[in-house]
Amino acid sequence: QKEVEQDPGPLSVPEGAIVSLNCTYSNSAFQYFMWYRQYSRKGPELLMYTYSSGNKEDGRFTAQVDKSSKYISLFIRDSQPSDSATYLCAMSGAAGNKLTFGGGTRVLVKP
Amino acid sequence: GAVVSQHPSWVICKSGTSVKIECRSLDFQATTMFWYRQFPKQSLMLMATSNEGSKATYEQGVEKDKFLINHASLTLSTLTVTSAHPEDSSFYICSASHAGGYEQYFGPGTRLTVT
Numbered sequence: 001q002k003e004v005e006q007d008p009g010p011l012s013v014p015e016g017a018i019v020s021l022n023c024t025y026s027n028s029a030f031q032y033f034m035w036y037r038q039y040s041r042k043g044p045e046l047l048m049y050t051y052s053s054g055n056k057e058d059g060r061f062t063a064q065v066d067k068s069s070k071y072i073s074l075f076i077r078d079s080q081p082s083d084s085a086t087y088l089c090a091m092s093g094a095a096g097n098k099l100t101f102g103g104g105t106r107v108l109v110k111p
Numbered sequence: 112g113a114v115v116s117q118h119p120s121w122v123i124c125k126s127g128t129s130v131k132i133e134c135r136s137l138d139f140q141a142t143t144m145f146w147y148r149q150f151p152k153q154s155l156m157l158m159a160t161s162n163e164g165s166k167a168t169y170e171q172g173v174e175k176d177k178f179l180i181n182h183a184s185l186t187l188s189t190l191t192v193t194s195a196h197p198e199d200s201s202f203y204i205c206s207a208s209h210a211g212g213y214e215q216y217f218g219p220g221t222r223l224t225v226t
Binding site for chain 1: 222
């Protein structure tokens with residue numbers, strides 16, 4: 001069993017819909033949780049960062065962490081075709097430590 | 112801010128030769144740099160972690176004599192793939208973080224093709 005599980009998709013939604021992504025993990029030592037977006041043949045870029053449990057909102061993006069369930073989510077509101085990419089969850093036990101990535105979910109937003 | 116560059120962006124080499132990939136932090140001092148490998152439609156797999164001035168720490172299953180990592184300054188780390196073989200063909204991505212920082216800033220990646 002992988003430390004971080006993520007549905008590979010693809011997840012196809014119409015423009016304007018809410019995109020819902022999630023990851024589950026098994027290591028209770030993880031405290032830092034991140035979501036990255038990766039376009040094809042590009043390096044990942046950080047979208048959201050959350051420390052411990054709770055919610056965080058930034059524009060159209062909302063990240064949620066439930067440490068009791070070992071479950072994290074990312075919601076993208078008012079999705080745009082430019083949001084079509086692979087979304088990777090990542091987590092670590094301490095700041096600056098190595099990240100453990102999920103497998104990534106490919107998202108396609110259709111105009 | 113926090114820009115990381117990689118050079119080259121893509122490289123083709125013949126089997127048995129060595130190739131060097133550079134990773135630079137352009138506007139901050141990177142105390143720690145990470146090297147990842149990513150195969151098509153797969154996630155990033157950490158190869159090694161390097162701290163400036165120290166030997167790199169390799170992940171289990173990564174051959175340190177094949178993938179040579181040097182982090183000689185706070186803005187530059189290099190990955191040398193020695194005696195490359197076709198199975199080494201992949202997308203190599205570096206990331207960098209500054210002291211005490213939680214975020215890793217990723218480079219654009221280098222696509223290596225070994226023929």
